[in-house]
Amino acid sequence: MTISMDQQQTLGLSPNTLKGVHHIALNVKDMATSRHFYGAVLGLHELTGDEVPETLVTLVAQGKVANFRLPDGTILDLFGEPDLDAPHADPKQQFTRANHMAFDxxxxxxxxxxxxxxxxxxxxxxxxxxxxxxxxxxxxxxxxxxxxxxxxx
Missing domain, CATH: 3.10.180.10 (2,3-Dihydroxybiphenyl 1,2-Dioxygenase, domain 1)
Structure with missing residues (x-):
């Protein structure tokens, strides 16, 4: 059975239903190095204290997660995965370490x-x-x- 583009559009969410990206979550091998990179190198604001989402407070306290606010308000979550190895030794090779992307x-x-x-x-x-x-x-x-x-x- 073939579905026309008009039929496909009526089956999915209507345009502009998704409001934007809520957060981006990345797996990182070395949390300290990544926190330095995103905070000190890229200048992103690291969430601390009451800024940390309630569901992540314990993981942040354990050093397993760090959260940064991008200039547009999007949150970047870093999840520590110390056993994570790059799929290729050359970082120019295309691969992803992304955990997930969330839409509001x-x-x-x-x-x-x-x-x-x-x-x-x-x-x-x-x-x-x-x-x-x-x-x-x-x-x-x-x-x-x-x-x-x-x-x-």
Missing amino acids: IAPELFDQAVAMLHQQQVPIDHGPVSRPTGRGIYFYDPDGFLLEIRCDP
Whole structure:
């Protein structure tokens, strides 16, 4: 069965439903080196104290996660993975260390987005999950990259 572009658009989220990127999460081998790079080298503001998301306070205190705010307000989360090796010794070789990318959505549209993912048979990693910071669902793009749609409470 072939689906026209018009039919595909009616099956998915309508344009401008996703509000933007909420956060980007990267796996890093050496947390201290990465914190220095993103904070001191790139000049990003590292979240501390009450700025740290409630769900990450313990991991930040353990040194397993660090959070930075990009100038546009997007949050960059670094997740320490000390056993992580680069897939290639030459850093110019293309590869990714990304953990997942999260898109914001209005809370009243979250369930509709979840239903659409299921309807489109998008592979779900886990969720929906509810946290004090909101709800989220994790799923894979066609290349296996982990994405999230999340909303505030």
